[in-house]
Amino acid sequence: MHEHPIAGRAALAYQNEKFLNTPDARTLRMLAEYIEPQSRLRHQNVQDTIVFFGSARIPSGEAASSALALADEQARPAAERALELSRYYEDARELAHRLTSWSQTLPSRRRRFVITSGGGPGIMQAANLGAHEAGGPTVGFNIRLPFEQVPNPYITPELNFEFHYFFMRKFWFAYLAKALVAFPGGFGTLDEVMEILTLVQTQKLSKKIVIVLYGRSYWEQIVNFKALADWGTISPLDLNLFYFADTPQEAFDLLTTQLDQIYLNPAAPAEEETPAIAKTRI
Numbered sequence: 001m002h003e004h005p006i007a008g009r010a011a012l013a014y015q016n017e018k019f020l021n022t023p024d025a026r027t028l029r030m031l032a033e034y035i036e037p038q039s040r041l042r043h044q045n046v047q048d049t050i051v052f053f054g055s056a057r058i059p060s061g062e063a064a065s066s067a068l069a070l071a072d073e074q075a076r077p078a079a080e081r082a083l084e085l086s087r088y089y090e091d092a093r094e095l096a097h098r099l100t101s102w103s104q105t106l107p108s109r110r111r112r113f114v115i116t117s118g119g120g121p122g123i124m125q126a127a128n129l130g131a132h133e134a135g136g137p138t139v140g141f142n143i144r145l146p147f148e149q150v151p152n153p154y155i156t157p158e159l160n161f162e163f164h165y166f167f168m169r170k171f172w173f174a175y176l177a178k179a180l181v182a183f184p185g186g187f188g189t190l191d192e193v194m195e196i197l198t199l200v201q202t203q204k205l206s207k208k209i210v211i212v213l214y215g216r217s218y219w220e221q222i223v224n225f226k227a228l229a230d231w232g233t234i235s236p237l238d239l240n241l242f243y244f245a246d247t248p249q250e251a252f253d254l255l256t257t258q259l260d261q262i263y264l265n266p267a268a269p270a271e272e273e274t275p276a277i278a279k280t281r282i
Helices: 023-043 061-070 076-103 123-133 166-175 187-201 216-222 225-230 236-240 248-264
Strands: 049-053 114-117 138-143 160-163 177-182 210-214 243-245
Touching (some): 023 160, 023 166, 061 076, 076 114, 076 123, 076 210, 114 123, 138 166, 166 177, 166 187, 177 187, 177 248, 187 210, 216 243, 243 248
Parallel strands (some): 049 114, 049 177, 138 160, 210 243
């Protein structure tokens, strides 16, 4: 039964929607974007994640092929480039599928290494789709933007989140992540990758995150990491904070080997890399 309001009684502060949407309540809104995801993730038994970053503009192979077939002469160059980029969508989908299938074989009472994305289209959708097709849970940390970015349909409904604050979304990307795979992307992807690299470099994380930059030719053209070391603006040792991979197989082997050494079988010496892993360094 619902209680009838008593005449003259004021609304409870936490039920006062008008107040909660004012600048004075900003701290409460920030706190809600920490506590509510924490509660939901705990109830869904998610222990840790593998985060996929990448462009929202990269289409699937099917969509890119269809667009190219319909493109006129003026639109054809862009359509051809989109088809070229679509291989990253398919690779992200395959890698997410393989990692999810692998994680489901692990002897754990909790959900391990759950595939997580920014929840939107492009590479984000590919990651959620691959995990969904493998029959596993998958997380989407979406962000409310002036232009619409709706959640893709492959996120597990109970793990579909939407944030107002970018910094709280970034917190949740980093907090549970044991690995990060960064596919080609634009400003947002670069921002997210650089922030994680900075947290690792400055030892602000109390754990190790395996960082994989997927698509060596793309990343080496976009960011000249070696030049940063040559100029002395980063340490040469900082080039060891991440790996490159160019195929789903290479990325899968790298990730599962490192996660096994660091988190599943920590007695194994994590610093002793196999030749296949070592060659992926810069």
